[in-house]
Amino acid sequence: MTTTSVAQxxxxxxxxxxxxxxxxxRRATLIGWSFILPNFLGxxxxxxxxxxxxxxxxxxxxxxxNPPKWIGLANFTRLAHDPLFWAALQNTVLYAVGHVPLTxxxxxxxxxxxxxxxxxxxxxxxxxxxxxxxxxxxxAIVWNLLFDPSTGPINALLTHLGVANPPGWTSSTTWALPxxxxxxxxxxxxxxxxxxxxGLQAVPGELYEAAAVDGANAWHKFWNVTVPGLxxxxxxxxxxxTVSSFKVFDLIxxxxxxxxxxxxxxxxxxxxxxxxxxGQFGYSSAISLVLFVMVLVITLFQYRLxxxxxD
Amino acid sequence: xxxxRERARLGNAALYVLLxxxxxxxxxxxVWMLSSSLKNNVNVLTVPVQWIPHDWKWxxxxxxxxxxxxxxxxxxxxxxxxxxxxxxxxxxxxxAYGFSKVRFPGRDALFIAYLATIAxxxxxxxxxxxxxxxxxxxxxxxxxxxxxxxxxxxGVFLMRQYYLTIPDELTEAARxxxxxxxxxxxxxxxxxxxxxxASLALLTFVNTWNDYMGPFIYLSSNNLWTVQLGLRQFIGQxxxxxxxxxxxxxxxxxxxxxxxxxxxxxxxxxxxTSGLKG
Numbered sequence: 001m002t003t004t005s006v007a008q009x010x011x012x013x014x015x016x017x018x019x020x021x022x023x024x025x026r027r028a029t030l031i032g033w034s035f036i037l038p039n040f041l042g043x044x045x046x047x048x049x050x051x052x053x054x055x056x057x058x059x060x061x062x063x064x065x066n067p068p069k070w071i072g073l074a075n076f077t078r079l080a081h082d083p084l085f086w087a088a089l090q091n092t093v094l095y096a097v098g099h100v101p102l103t104x105x106x107x108x109x110x111x112x113x114x115x116x117x118x119x120x121x122x123x124x125x126x127x128x129x130x131x132x133x134x135x136x137x138x139x140a141i142v143w144n145l146l147f148d149p150s151t152g153p154i155n156a157l158l159t160h161l162g163v164a165n166p167p168g169w170t171s172s173t174t175w176a177l178p179x180x181x182x183x184x185x186x187x188x189x190x191x192x193x194x195x196x197x198x199g200l201q202a203v204p205g206e207l208y209e210a211a212a213v214d215g216a217n218a219w220h221k222f223w224n225v226t227v228p229g230l231x232x233x234x235x236x237x238x239x240x241x242t243v244s245s246f247k248v249f250d251l252i253x254x255x256x257x258x259x260x261x262x263x264x265x266x267x268x269x270x271x272x273x274x275x276x277x278x279g280q281f282g283y284s285s286a287i288s289l290v291l292f293v294m295v296l297v298i299t300l301f302q303y304r305l306x307x308x309x310x311d
Numbered sequence: 312x313x314x315x316r317e318r319a320r321l322g323n324a325a326l327y328v329l330l331x332x333x334x335x336x337x338x339x340x341x342v343w344m345l346s347s348s349l350k351n352n353v354n355v356l357t358v359p360v361q362w363i364p365h366d367w368k369w370x371x372x373x374x375x376x377x378x379x380x381x382x383x384x385x386x387x388x389x390x391x392x393x394x395x396x397x398x399x400x401x402x403x404x405x406x407a408y409g410f411s412k413v414r415f416p417g418r419d420a421l422f423i424a425y426l427a428t429i430a431x432x433x434x435x436x437x438x439x440x441x442x443x444x445x446x447x448x449x450x451x452x453x454x455x456x457x458x459x460x461x462x463x464x465x466g467v468f469l470m471r472q473y474y475l476t477i478p479d480e481l482t483e484a485a486r487x488x489x490x491x492x493x494x495x496x497x498x499x500x501x502x503x504x505x506x507x508x509a510s511l512a513l514l515t516f517v518n519t520w521n522d523y524m525g526p527f528i529y530l531s532s533n534n535l536w537t538v539q540l541g542l543r544q545f546i547g548q549x550x551x552x553x554x555x556x557x558x559x560x561x562x563x564x565x566x567x568x569x570x571x572x573x574x575x576x577x578x579x580x581x582x583x584t585s586g587l588k589g
Contacts, residue, residue, distance in 0.1 A: 028415040031492050035409030036421070039402035042462025047428050050439035057439060113330070118323065124330050126575055128337050133517045133567050137539045138560030141546075142340045145347075145553065151356040153343070186337070194582050239430070247432030250523040254543075268434040275438040276528055288435035299430050 054292075057285035064279035075286035085287065087262045088270040091177060092291075095252075095266060096245035098181040099188075103241055104234075107189045111196030112226075125197070129190035140254035143183040144170055170256050173263040180252050180264055187251070188244075192237050199233030200226070235306045239299055246295050267291045341564075348372075348557035355553040371558040378555060381562065383534060384541035388520055389566070391456055391537065396515040398461035400508055407470030408496045412482050422471075425464040441528065455529045460519060466511050469582075473507035474500065509577035517567055538563040 033040075058075055062068035079085050114125050131139065146152050147169035158166040167175040207225045216224065249268035252258065258265035267287060275284030342362070347355045348371055350364045375381050410422050440459060441450070449455045477500065485495045501508070526537045542563065545556045571578065 025415065028413055029417075032409045032413035032415040032418060035413060035492070035496070036406045039406035039462050039467060040421075042402065042458065043425065043428075043464060043467075046440060046443075046459050046462060047436065047464065048424065050436035050443065051428060051431055053439035054436045110333075113326075113333075116326075118326065124334060125579070126572075127334050129579075130341075130568075130571075131337065133521070133571055134341070135539065135542075135560060135563040135567070136521045136523050137542045138344065138557075138563055139340070141542075141553075141556050141560065142344050145356065146340060146343065148356065186340075191582075194579055198582075243430050243432065247434055249434065254523060268432070271434045271437065272524075272528070276441060281438050281442065285438050288432075288438065291432055292435040295430055295432055 054285045054288050057282055058289040060282040060285075062280075062282040064281075068282070071282070075283050078283065079286055079290065084262065084265070084270060088265045088267045088287075089290075091262075091264060092246060092248075092266045092268075094177060095181060095248060096242065098178070099184055099245045099248075100238070100241050102181070102185045103188050103192060104237065106185060107192035107237070108196050108230075108234075110189060110193040111200055112222075114193070115197055115200045125194070129194060131187045131189075132191040136250050137254055139183065139187060140251055143179070143186075144255055147179050171260060173260055176256055176260060176263045180255055183255065184248065184251055188241075192241065195233055195237055196230065199230045202233075203229030231306070235302065238302055242298055242302070243295055246291060246298075344557050344560055347554060348561045350554050352552055352554040355557070368554065371554055372562075375555055375558050375562065379541055379544055379559075380533070381538075381541065381559065384536055384538045385562070385566070387453075387535060388537040388539070388563075391453060391526075392516045392519040394453075394457055395460045395519045396512045398457070399463055399466045399515045400512050402462060403466030403511060404470045404501065404504065404508060405496065406467045407474050408492070408500055410467065410471045411474040412479070412495070412500070413492060425467055428464050429468060437528075444529065450529055451531050451535065453535065456519075456525050460515075460522075460525065463515070466515065469511050469514075470504070470507055473504050477503055506577040509574045510579075510582045513570060513574050513578050514582070516570060520567055 057068070059070060059072060060068045061071045061074070110128060114121060114128070146154050149155055149166070149168045149171055152169070154169070155166040167178075169175045169179040203226060207229070208221060211221045211225050247268055248266055249272070252264050252266055253269060256264045258269050267290070271284045271287050271291070273284075274280045274287065278284075346362055346364060349367050349369065350361070351366070351368055354361060354364065410418060410425075444450050444455045444459075449458070481499065482495050485499055486492075490498070520537075521539065522537075523539045526535075526540050530536055530540065538559075542556060542559045545552045545559065
């Protein structure tokens with residue numbers, strides 16, 4: 001009897017274990033979802049569904065008055081012949097090409113400079129972070145006035161330094177975009193500096209000591225210890241920075257309203273104009289899709305690059 | 312030959328000079344804003360720049376409240392920023408717990424959906440959102456902005472990054488002691504994640520306070536406008552009351568500055584974790 005009972009118990013346990021596991025897993029699933037649900041409901045309704053809807057809308061013709069109609073790729077062929085779209089696309093890319101590397105370089109430089117134990121260093125960090133949190137409209141207006149071609153302090157300084165014909169900045173079709181880029185770099189660098197500072201503090205100090213023992217100079221230390229140690233942070237910064245550059249709107253809109261002419265018109269503003277102002281929901285969704293695909297491709301490219309470096 | 316300590320002291324002095332110069336460049340626009348807010352409109356744009364006003368016009372800070380409904384704008388901005396930040400932190404930290412401390416099938420796939428939408432520019436789905444709000448008759452109400460901004464995927468991401476730094480042994484031990492997951496969230500995780508809570512609350516507050524496009528699209532009635540929209544009233548088609556704009560700008564920055572200075576210690580520690588685990 002005793003032997004069989006052991007066998008029975010063993011087999012019973014073997015039978016019950018998966019059942020118990022399944023019940024536990026179901027319980028965990030319920031608990032997990034109960035935590036996520038309050039946020040997920042809002043997220044699904046106001047982000048996920050609109051994202052999917054935008055995808056569908058870009059293949060439809062729909063304005064505020066007529067019912068939506070499937071028109072296939074017609075929106076995209078129209079886009080290809082829309083000079084405003086090409087201007088906005090070009091400006092968006094140029095903005096990103098200026099904004100991303102400049103912000104990256106400056107925020108990393110500031111982080112390296114401010115990553116030391118020094119009396120009052122916290123004050124300097126906070127001060128450099130401050131532009132990031134200050135009122136957007138205020139910043140846009142102040143920089144507009146600083147950039148004023150005839151009365152602004154920037155051109156007064158340039159003239160003083162011997163520049164004969166200082167740029168017209170926001171009133172010039174060539175210089176408006178650089179002016180906007182300068183302002184946005186100034187505004188954003190503090191935020192990314194904080195991220196880099198955190199990354200620097202996570203690099204183990206022993207690595208620097210080991211490098212010093214090996215006789216490495218400052219440049220070697222930076223290249224062989226700091227740069228690899230900062231890789232995850234740099235990747236994160238690069239992705240966030242690129243995404244935010246491609247969706248820039250507020251600052252440019254308040255500074256120049258896309259002008260002069262279409263010199264600073266970016267894709268976001270075009271989406272706003274065609275969609276919200278002109279009620280061409282389908283057409284403007286097609287522009288959104290182009291913007292989305294561009295950001296996605298760049299993000300995936302950065303991700304691949306990051307993974308390859310790690311191997 | 313200078314001793315090592317002397318050289319270090321000299322190096323520090325040079326560093327302070329460099330930092331001070333940097334500070335001047337970064338903060339100059341604010342100094343100019345502050346000085347212009349105390350001038351006559353005519354004196355804002357004189358050449359060369361008057362850094363210190365010739366005649367101080369303190370009355371700007373009295374007049375702005377009657378020239379535009381500044382108090383109402385501030386109240387609107389504050390209401391939106393507080394409600395949205397509260398909901399973000401509450402639902403964000405709750406969801407982040409589910410994503411980091413409870414293991415269940417499909418969790419990681421779901422999290423990737425959250426992450427993916429962070430990469431989607433808002434403008435890409437702005438139109439469907441707008442149509443939804445229009446159909447629900449919520450445009451030109453605060454509800455539209457609250458619903459659209461209170462459930463941010465970035466908030467969930469930020470909180471989750473922080474929770475990953477809290478060891479699982481801690482939650483396991485609490486579970487063995489008989490605490491439910493809700494109890495663990497409320498009594499262990501929340502008190503431990505103050506920096507992340509503070510930084511999410513502050514970032515959301517600041518973003519909502521400074522948001523231009525959201526209120527610009529959704530709020531058409533003047534009595535619902537936020538500070539950012541209200542300030543633009545001083546800009547006419549051909550001229551602008553720059554002194555008043557600067558006064559309003561200074562006022563619009565003060566609340567953010569105060570909140571930031573109160574929480575900056577937590578704030579910086581909290582943002583810092585989001586970039587650590589790429």
